[in-house]
Amino acid sequence: MEIKIRPAVFTDLDTILEIINHQILHSTSIYDYEPRDFETHKLWFEDKLAQDLPVIVAETENGTIGYATYGSFRHKIGYRFTVEHSVYVAEEFLGKGVGKLLLAELIQLAKKQKYHTMIGVIDSENKGSIAFHKKYGFETVGVIKESGYKFDRWLSSVFMQLILE
DSSP states (O other), rough: OOOEEEEGGGGGGHHHHHHHHHHEEEEHSSSSOSSSOOHHHHHHHHHHHHHOOEEEEEEEEEEEEEEEEEEEEESGGGGGGEEEEEEOOOOGTTTHHHHHHHHEEEEEEEHHHHHHHHHHEETTTTTTHHHHHHHTOOEEEEEEEEEEETTTEEEEEEEEEEEEO
16 A cells, blocks of 8 residues: 655545544544534634644545644744644554654654654553654653543543654
8 A cells, every 4th residue: 555645735624524523533532522514624724724834644546544733832932843743544544654654744844844842742541652652752751640531531641742853
């Protein structure tokens, strides 16, 4: 299976929305409760483009199978060199190297845009994502216990950091 990484375009939004809504409904990888609608997601995409923030997709000959992006870590001027990233892969393609390609490209884009630090905020139960990030040099720099609530239970957030050089 050949996987190509490229910038997302408007026609990718339906598939990106399917991927994120599946995660919202079935996982703790994102602490939202309600699926997103197309109009809200379209505004999200336009805002990313307006701020020169990347949204990239992984695709095969059959279409988009994952996406990744980053954005502001916090909205204070002193954090302007730090971004928080997200990588999501369609369920049937997990473990097939898609996330690796997306994250590697995001890291390169962050370096080109002169960011200094990338932050991942990962649910503490998501051992696979934590191990995945460690492979790319991310270090656990903190845990905020019981910082989220979903599926009728408290969830803890693991903060992982990569300093770009």
